[in-house]
Amino acid sequence: MECAGKGRGTRCMGSARRRCGRCGAVAYCSVSHQMSHWNEHKEECERLEQQMKRADVLNDFPFTFSQEATATSQVCEKQGSRCSFLSKRGIHQLGMWMHECCCTHSEESSSSLASFDSSRLLDDGWNLSGDLCPCHDPISPISECVSSWLDYYEWRCIPLHSPVALLLHWPLTIYHAAHIAGVWSSTVETRKLCVHYLGPEKELLQLAAFGELLALFPGVQIHIEFIGPAIPRQRDGEKISLCSYAHCLDADCICNFSSENLSQIANTGFVSSFSNFSKRWNCCLS
Ligand SMILES: [Zn+2]
Ligand SMILES: [Zn+2]
Ligand SMILES: [Zn+2]
Ligand SMILES: [Zn+2]
Ligand SMILES: [Zn+2]
Known part of the structure; x- marks a missing residue:
């Protein structure tokens, strides 16, 4: 901290x-x-x-990064294996993955937090081919409670060796929290959700991954208020809009035609704001 x-x-x-x-x-x-x-x-x-x-309830979440999702048991044990895990998938030190190993030192990442450009961060892609990441609307709408990575990967048609769980645990934790709080179904009816997100750190540099909320809360206007000391002071009160999934590397994939992507999800909204306890940075899914 x-x-x-x-x-x-x-x-x-x-x-x-x-x-x-x-x-x-x-x-x-x-x-x-x-x-x-x-x-x-x-x-x-x-x-x-x-x-x-209520922190112990929160610590019990199933959507932390787990071996189940990637079929490897060493990822969380040693930093070296985390680097090689990322290298093997061709994503070591790239884009959003940069903050998933210690090769980027904490001072660097806190200075990148201070100078981060939210519009550029929203353009971050998965740096993976289209079959390995969720880059567009799901084939079938989310219906029942997705309660494990297995359910999730199956629903999104992603093979279990895909590393996306590393970054998707942020939006899936929001989804899971909405289920625990018993608000997910009413949220989908009322089409509005307001989240107060306490103590964000590196996920501020991985905002594009939050685009997956479009699939998890179909048709819902989401407002996330990020609150915490990691919010750079100059970002206090800033609002950003997130209106697409993080894209894949396939040039011919639907996710890389942004205008199409926009009209497709024009009825959904995601706004986030940010707050350094007294400072706020807003971001909207719209
Ligand atoms: Zn101090
Ligand atoms: Zn590394
Ligand atoms: Zn709010
Ligand atoms: Zn794609
Ligand atoms: Zn206190």
């Missing part, structure tokens, strides 16, 4: 090891940063405390 009091006058002193004793949701490098952040944090501390009480 990053110090929540970072960038407020004095420099951080080492890593953020002190958690807020009440909510436990934010961390600080020092007592002085904690004190100087309190004025801001006190507005959210109680709400975060309530949400953190």
